Amino acid sequence: DVKVTQSSRYLVKRTGEKVFLECVQDMDHENMFWYRQDPGLGLRLIYFSYDVKMKEKGDIPEGYSVSREKKERFSLILESASTNQTSMYLCASSLLGGTNEKLFFGSGTQLSVL
Amino acid sequence: SQQGEEDPQALSIQEGENATMNCSYKTSINNLQWYRQNSGRGLVHLILIRSNEREKHxxxxxxxxxxxxxxxxxxxxxxxxxxxxxxxxxxSPSGNTPLVFGKGTRLSVIA
Known part of the structure; x- marks a missing residue:
């Protein structure tokens, strides 16, 4: 079975902390994505990557950065966490060049910033 | 990017009934996909329909x-x-850009 694993299911952090959200996929997928999900707003794309060491901004990249040093791992970094970054974070991956194929999602990380 | 819009936002039906959810969008697409999310979990892909298809089961x-x-x-x-x-x-917009998700329809099926 294909698998996208997010390192934490629940996370509580303090304002100003640097936060790392890790995502690992075991499917040898080229494409990886980070979304955040908020009630009433649906899923919004933060960053994505089509290849190792490559990254592209999504719709809401402010306050975030990413790292993709290895093909299977895509990390989301909150440089200085703020309360408005309290959200559900979802990692996803897909095969092939382009993004037209289906996404495989992790179980999500519910982040609370206090 | 503009999100698709699902309709209705919420739907409650009895077990055994059919449930219909709609999605509208504004720009051209390569394909359209449907996903399901159980409460507090990740999304699971259900079905993909390409722009040259009209129906899929x-x-x-x-x-x-x-x-x-x-x-x-x-x-x-x-x-x-x-x-x-x-x-x-x-x-999936035309070209090499990521999927754009709608806000979702919350379905409740009552036993």
């Missing part, structure tokens, strides 16, 4: 696509309590 799921009206519908037949979840449409 998968088990109790039926998806239609009308590119002239820029709309799609997801029909779940003979619903079960286990179908209770949120359902999202996601459009």
């Amino acid at each position: 998968s088990g109790r799921l039926r998806v239609t696509l009308d590119t002239s009206k820029k709309s799609s519908s997801l029909l779940i037949t003979a619903s079960r309590a286990a179908d209770t979840a949120s359902y999202f449409c996601a459009r």
Whole structure:
């Protein structure tokens, strides 16, 4: 079975902390994505990557950065966490060049910033 | 980017009834996909319909696509309590850009 694993299911952090959200996929997928999900707003794309060491901004990249040093791992970094970054974070991956194929999602990380 | 719009936002039906959810979008697409999300979990891919297809089936799921009206519908037949979840449409814009998700329809199936 294909698998996208997010390192934490629940996370509580303090304002100003640097936060790392890790995502690992075991499917040898080229494409990886980070979304955040908020009630009433649906899923919004933060960053994505089509290849190792490559990254592209999504719709809401402010306050975030990413790292993709290895093909299977895509990390989301909150440089200085703020309360408005309290959200559900979802990692996803897909095969092939382009993004037209289906996404495989992790179980999500519910982040609370206090 | 503009999100697709699902309609209705919430739907409550009895077990055994059919559930229909609609999705509208504004720009051209390569394909349109439907996903399901159980409460507090990740999304699971259900079905993908390409822009040159009009209808697709998968088990109790039926998806239609009308590119002239820029709309799609997801029909779940003979619903079960286990179908209770949120359902999202996601459009794949033309070109090499990521999926754009709608805000979802929350389906409740009452036993």
